[in-house]
Each structure stands twice: as C-alpha cells, then as structure tokens.
Amino acid sequence: MSQTRKSIILATAIVVCFGLTIYLLATRPFDAGGSEFREVVEKGPRVPVVCINPECKHTGKMRAKVADDDWPKPCPVCRMATLYRSCRCPNCRQPTAMKHDAKGTVVCSNCGKSFQLLLQGKESGEGLEMSGP
Ligand SMILES: [Zn+2]
Numbered sequence: 001m002s003q004t005r006k007s008i009i010l011a012t013a014i015v016v017c018f019g020l021t022i023y024l025l026a027t028r029p030f031d032a033g034g035s036e037f038r039e040v041v042e043k044g045p046r047v048p049v050v051c052i053n054p055e056c057k058h059t060g061k062m063r064a065k066v067a068d069d070d071w072p073k074p075c076p077v078c079r080m081a082t083l084y085r086s087c088r089c090p091n092c093r094q095p096t097a098m099k100h101d102a103k104g105t106v107v108c109s110n111c112g113k114s115f116q117l118l119l120q121g122k123e124s125g126e127g128l129e130m131s132g133p
C-alpha cells in the first residue's frame, strides 16, 4: 500500500508543479505591462465625457465599455447624474454630450443643430458612431 501512496503523492506533486507553471505562464503577460490591456477588457477603453450640468461643465475621460449604453453616469465633480459620453459635433466641431433620443438624434449644446448617431446592436460589440464626416 505504501508504494501506491508514494505514487499518489508523486503524481500530486507533478500535477501541482505543472499547474503552477501554467498559472505563472498564463499570468505573466498581465504582470509585464499588461495591466492596461486588462483594464480595457474589464472596464473598457477611456472615452471622452462631458457633464451637462451648467454649473459644472466638467470634461474629462473615464473608462466605459463601448456597448455600455447606461448613460448618464454620476459626474465625479458635481456628483449629479449628468455625465454623458462626448463626441465632436459635425456642424460646429465642438465636443458635445452624446445625449440622444431613441432614434439617435443628438442636439448639439454649442450650436443647437441636431445630428444623427448610428445606433448599432449591442450584440455586435459596437457602440455609437457618428454618421457625419
Ligand atoms: Zn458635473
């Protein structure tokens, strides 16, 4: 029986060593400067955002998934739920909040003109893109 037990212990040791090697190999890319890649996978890329609170008007960047359509989000400055993804208006070329209706129409907060966003299916992993030039 002791021979069998020895074999089991040896087998277990091999499996543990093998598993540890795989684990180290698998996690190494993340440790070697892969934290940015992991952040993008987990939280999405950094996107430009703008707060439409007239007393705040904060602009900056935050991580958001492309398919994330849960806007507005709480503004990190004024704490109001007035933070939208921003995009460049095709009319006046100024950044404006991507605050769109169900059809994807955005009214620019700078020039007041409206333009259309292409609303794509979430299944494709694509988000919102401007139809303008
Ligand atoms: Zn704000």
Ligand SMILES: [Zn+2]
Residues within 6 Å of the ligand: 089, 090, 091, 092, 093, 094, 096, 108, 109, 110, 111, 112, 113
């Ligand atoms: Zn505009």
